[in-house]
Amino acid sequence: MMEKYKFFDLPEFSTVKDILENERKNYVITLFGLCKILYAGRASSIATYSSRLITFKPDGSVLVHSNKKLKPVNWQPSSSEVKVELGDELKIYVERKRPKEVLEILMPIVYYLSLSKVDEGEFHLFGSESEMVEEVVKNPELISRDFIPLEREYQTPFGKIDLLGVTSTGYLVLEFKRAQAGLEAVSQLKRYVDYLSWKGEKVRGGIVAPSISKSALKLLKKYELEYFQLSPRLLSTIRLK
Amino acid sequence: MMEKYKFFDLPEFSTVKDILENERKNYVITLFGLCKILYAGRASSIATYSSRLITFKPDGSVLVHSNKKLKPVNWQPSSSEVKVELGDELKIYVERKRPKEVLEILMPIVYYLSLSKVDEGEFHLFGSESEMVEEVVKNPELISRDFIPLEREYQTPFGKIDLLGVTSTGYLVLEFKRAQAGLEAVSQLKRYVDYLSWKGEKVRGGIVAPSISKSALKLLKKYELEYFQLSPRLLSTIRLK
Structure with a gap:
């Protein structure tokens, strides 16, 4: 049975890789850690090493948040693929094929990882x-x-x-x-x-x-x-x- | 000394209230729990009870995420104020004065609460x-x-x-x-x-x-x-x- 949530304190890189590759369709996964982010696609960007909150959703969307504002620092839309490489740093590649764009997340440390069984829920807008x-x-x-x-x-x-x-x-x-x-x-x-x-x-x-x-x-x-x-x-x- | 992060498993409502009211300027706070959300402002909306991920940032911005898409289900921009009431359910009010709008978050259960010392970091965009x-x-x-x-x-x-x-x-x-x-x-x-x-x-x-x-x-x-x-x-x- 799938649990409602799980939490990993200072997880090993291999654990993060395993979870990102095997549990991504089942849970919303949040990583809090030091990261550097390179983006190349419609433009290119660099976000220097800093502690940020990264969320992976089951539909393939990915959001990187800093401590300010509603808009993520970096993001990829749904139907993106995630690949993880182990090394001195954890390297997470979030790729979209069309248009071709890639988010490269380099993490020397993951402070925590959480898995949450988030639902879609119903949403009704009035005054539209x-x-x-x-x-x-x-x-x-x-x-x-x-x-x-x-x-x-x-x-x-x-x-x-x-x-x-x-x-x-x-x-x-x-x-x-x-x-x-x-x-x-x-x-x-x-x-x-x-x-x-x-x-x-x-x-x-x-x-x-x-x-x-x-x-x-x-x-x-x-x-x-x-x-x-x-x-x-x-x-x-x-x-x- | 402020810690890099803290995690609370199935926190009491009083703990959530205390943290949201006193630590909101210091940490990015994430709640995972069952919630119903009412919004009234430029329009009005209802998001029925469902497990969602709610993030409060130090600048006052709040994001409620479901399991899909980049866009939050509900949100409030920076400089919003947060008030918490205890009861059978936890009631969190996120208010903005101008324009007047309020997000009312009702939570019968908070599965977990995390505090993360997220930084702003530097961000450089090329090809702008x-x-x-x-x-x-x-x-x-x-x-x-x-x-x-x-x-x-x-x-x-x-x-x-x-x-x-x-x-x-x-x-x-x-x-x-x-x-x-x-x-x-x-x-x-x-x-x-x-x-x-x-x-x-x-x-x-x-x-x-x-x-x-x-x-x-x-x-x-x-x-x-x-x-x-x-x-x-x-x-x-x-x-x-």
Whole structure:
């Protein structure tokens, strides 16, 4: 029977190799130790010797964390392969084939290794963009009295339109953001509007979001696009303390 | 003297509370246990009871990981505050004031807790966009024979231009990407070119990247923008296996 967790204090390199090679599909493995990390792929990087926390997940993803920030110092996505070589230092290679990239982790010492039987669990998000679109489809008057929704996720060569509809003046392209809309949202909308215009359609475009940044609003006006204020509905049972 | 690491097997709730409240600035703390997570802030979410790995960093950032993918299930950025309440379950509140958001972690059992003296370490990235700009500034003929670089990080109301220069036909705006350029890169460049055009300038724009996606190239041509192929120089001492 698989245990819920195991812990190895100052493990031998051979133990680490054995566990990384044989238990990687069964457990989330965390190494805490001194490490130097070389990365070569889309760019290249060196992280000098330092104590870091390295996590290997069963799906092949690997994260190297320092003591700050949410973003790992280095990482490899799922479906990466792990090979371990023994020597003066432990050498761990995390490789991805396409695109070809490799993370080389050199460890003179592993302080501890832990194996955890982590589950995936269920996750439900409320107040998503998709829920906002849903609400507008059900209540198109939230946008305007003459708005008729036609198609969600309308595919263009330049991305998917969140919601395409018509009003008395022609097509209306809507781009939804669940948080403050920025310049990227306006540019994204502009692409879709341009695409339909190039096809000879009469088209307007609007951002649907709880708020919009100053610079984005300025750009929106320059492009003669519109802004519809709408907040995602948060689940009422979760309240802020 | 602070130890390099400590490990607590099936810790009491009071021990977890004590450590989270008093040692959080000194160590990276990892809890492995059964947890349910409620989040309310820019959206709201529920992650049902499941075994997950929760990491608290000294800067206040918190990550909750399942057994898959690089991205945490839930997280809070640095400068979050942690409060712990004892009860039938352990209740951990991770709060951020602005914007107001809270992560509520309910744990009926903590399998283990580890404290690790993780360091920040040094990190060097080679083949960055900044290095690509540097190279073009030193060798402007990589773009064209008549290109004269004027200013890096040129500020516009719609973002910073990576490199602004002139050629015999007027201004040339360059947007650099170290990996394949996509639709967003083209839209970004278009914003800058539009901005200078609105000011009455004669202006061309170009993407500088090792490659460009098909759809991005199509949009680029529609907008009458240009593409200059350039790869970041990777550090020669790091070689792919």
